[in-house]
Amino acid sequence: MASYTDELVDFDVALEKYDPVLGFEVHVELNTKTKMFSSAPNVFGDVPNTNVTPVCLGLPGVLPVVNKTAVEYAIMIGLALNCKIAERCGFARKNYFYPDTPKNFQTSQYDDPIAYDGWLDIELSDGEVFRVEIERAHMEEDAGKLTHMGGATGRIQGADYSLVDYNRSGVPLVEIVTKTIEGAGKRAPELAKAYVAAIREIVKALDVSDAKMERGNVRCDANVSLMLKGAEKFGTRTETKNVNSLRAVEHAVRFEIERHAAVLNSGAAIVQETRHWHEDTRTTTSGRPKSDADDYRYFPEPDLVPVVTTPEWIEELRARLPEPPAERRKRLQADWGYSDAEFRDVVNAGVTEAIEETIAAGTTAAVARKWWMGEIARLAKNADKDVTDMGVEPATIVELNSLIEGKKINDKIARQVLEFVVAGEGTPSQIVEKRSLAVVNDDSALGAAIDAAMEAMPDVVAKVKGGKLQAIGALMGPVMKATRGQADAGRVRELVLEKLGIEG
Amino acid sequence: MSAISREDVAHLAQLAHIEMSDAELDKMTGELGVIVDSIASVSEAASADIPATTHPIALSNVFREDVVGTTLTAEEALMNAPDSVDTRFKVPAILDGE
Numbered sequence: 001m002a003s004y005t006d007e008l009v010d011f012d013v014a015l016e017k018y019d020p021v022l023g024f025e026v027h028v029e030l031n032t033k034t035k036m037f038s039s040a041p042n043v044f045g046d047v048p049n050t051n052v053t054p055v056c057l058g059l060p061g062v063l064p065v066v067n068k069t070a071v072e073y074a075i076m077i078g079l080a081l082n083c084k085i086a087e088r089c090g091f092a093r094k095n096y097f098y099p100d101t102p103k104n105f106q107t108s109q110y111d112d113p114i115a116y117d118g119w120l121d122i123e124l125s126d127g128e129v130f131r132v133e134i135e136r137a138h139m140e141e142d143a144g145k146l147t148h149m150g151g152a153t154g155r156i157q158g159a160d161y162s163l164v165d166y167n168r169s170g171v172p173l174v175e176i177v178t179k180t181i182e183g184a185g186k187r188a189p190e191l192a193k194a195y196v197a198a199i200r201e202i203v204k205a206l207d208v209s210d211a212k213m214e215r216g217n218v219r220c221d222a223n224v225s226l227m228l229k230g231a232e233k234f235g236t237r238t239e240t241k242n243v244n245s246l247r248a249v250e251h252a253v254r255f256e257i258e259r260h261a262a263v264l265n266s267g268a269a270i271v272q273e274t275r276h277w278h279e280d281t282r283t284t285t286s287g288r289p290k291s292d293a294d295d296y297r298y299f300p301e302p303d304l305v306p307v308v309t310t311p312e313w314i315e316e317l318r319a320r321l322p323e324p325p326a327e328r329r330k331r332l333q334a335d336w337g338y339s340d341a342e343f344r345d346v347v348n349a350g351v352t353e354a355i356e357e358t359i360a361a362g363t364t365a366a367v368a369r370k371w372w373m374g375e376i377a378r379l380a381k382n383a384d385k386d387v388t389d390m391g392v393e394p395a396t397i398v399e400l401n402s403l404i405e406g407k408k409i410n411d412k413i414a415r416q417v418l419e420f421v422v423a424g425e426g427t428p429s430q431i432v433e434k435r436s437l438a439v440v441n442d443d444s445a446l447g448a449a450i451d452a453a454m455e456a457m458p459d460v461v462a463k464v465k466g467g468k469l470q471a472i473g474a475l476m477g478p479v480m481k482a483t484r485g486q487a488d489a490g491r492v493r494e495l496v497l498e499k500l501g502i503e504g
Numbered sequence: 505m506s507a508i509s510r511e512d513v514a515h516l517a518q519l520a521h522i523e524m525s526d527a528e529l530d531k532m533t534g535e536l537g538v539i540v541d542s543i544a545s546v547s548e549a550a551s552a553d554i555p556a557t558t559h560p561i562a563l564s565n566v567f568r569e570d571v572v573g574t575t576l577t578a579e580e581a582l583m584n585a586p587d588s589v590d591t592r593f594k595v596p597a598i599l600d601g602e
Contacts, residue, residue: 065566305564
């Protein structure tokens with residue numbers, strides 16, 4: 001890998017002199033069962049070139065047919081982004097020659113996208129809402145996957161040959177393009193991350209994409225340019241390609257701002273070019289310059305007829321939209337009565353749905369939070385698994401909680417029971433039964449243990465008799481030990497007082 | 505006279521990664537010119553108030569339901585490939601933009 005030599009300017013210093021201008025292109029892979037223009041399955045991770053038809057391979061004479069569900073998903077994304085939906089739109093061929101597309105063109109949309117002129121409100125960490133204008137959202141297809149082989153580093157530079165898998169060729173994509181974003185200032189990196197997170201959240205809530213960035217379901221190209229404060233003309237932009245995690249989006253925008261500032265300060269000009277993001281060094285390097293290669297010679301796709309929407313169809317799809325994620329979060333926090341910090345932790349832990357379902361199944365918000373953020377999270381961390389992957393169902397929590405409230409088990413035993421649930425031993429009740437974990441509140445069994453403890457600790461007994469009731473705590477240890485932790489502490493206290501003839 | 509110049513053809517050849525000799529460029533410039541000229545007669549027939557169309561029949565919304573159909577096997581997919589490794593096509597390394 002070439003050594004990295006670009007000069008950088010400190011971020012805060014750069015922002016004193018320049019205003020950043022941003023723009024994003026986010027590609028969303030839809031989770032339809034089949035591809036955009038063929039009935040091949042849209043499945044990730046299968047044996048290469050097994051999910052292909054002659055259409056995916058661009059064989060001579062094949063004809064594409066549009067997937068209706070993909071069009072509907074694109075319209076739903078447009079509606080969720082407050083876009084206008086085109087009454088009529090068509091497909092176009094974007095011509096380029098590269099082995100990831102066997103047809104030598106990508107079927108896309110050109111000057112008549114299905115959705116246009118929308119907006120999305122992005123909430124930043126300081127609570128301010130930043131409105132991002134959406135230019136368009138259009139339908140297109142994904143390309144095949146190239147793996148570069150040979151060469152010293154496995155990168156494309158110096159590769160001997162490439163291997164191609166067309167399973168991804170033709171997977172439906174919606175590309176969402178923002179208008180130019182000005183005024184973000186120092187918060188540009190944060191806004192970039194929050195914007196991509198919001199898009200991901202929306203397509204996940206719509207259930208139109210699996211929305212896994214690590215699998216490339218959501219991919220971001222980030223455009224950055226700087227202009228001198230007070231200037232009216234935009235600077236030259238660079239486009240950092242395929243920034244594929246939320247953190248990387250934030251870092252890439254920050255890095256480009258620092259790099260642009262250094263280039264401009266030196267009196268040189270920014271080269272309009274594609275930049276490649278490197279996660280390992282958190283830097284970008286020069287890709288290809290914008291040039292002839294971007295001469296895509298778009299023209300209408302003669303093999304596909306236009307898509308015409310009706311108000312009825314659009315309203316039918318609008319009715320399928322879920323509550324917008326930002327509104328949903330506000331509603332849930334108010335309903336549950338969590339503090340801002342508590343709610344943020346819940347969202348970050350990814351247990352919002354689990355808690356919602358647990359409450360719906362019959363616990364309080366506090367109980368649901370206690371378990372999902374406490375013991376289940378701890379067990380998940382130890383097992384290095386997702387909290388929602390531990391095999392704990394909302395019903396498990398409801399049952400566990402009713403066992404506690406019914407004084408069948410105490411809190412400590414309940415945590416043990418949960419471990420056995422996670423280990424697959426059955427439901428909480430079955431486990432309590434099978435392992436004889438029920439609290440001992442049978443007076444004769446407790447009585448014997450209490451008598452033994454009192455006999456062993458005459459000084460404690462004397463204190464209690466003398467009115468120091470909190471001394472009873474000292475008797476609890478031996479009693480718990482004798483009952484293997486299963487004594488009902490409240491009942492033990494009552495029995496001690498009874499035995500000593502004291503009114504509790 | 506045709507709107508296609510020799511430079512246009514050279515540019516297209518470069519985009520398509522096709523190497524062309526001077527003689528081939530000359531020949532193709534002439535041939536493409538004839539094609540473009542013959543199609544140009546269409547614009548004489550179509551007046552400005554006729555919307556552009558891309559399909560001979562006024563169809564719209566030709567859709568397919570989202571149902572999985574038959575696929576090729578990897579062997580079938582690779583049957584005409586000049587070269588392959590396991591179940592993938594093998595192609596020369598191409599650096600974009602170069």
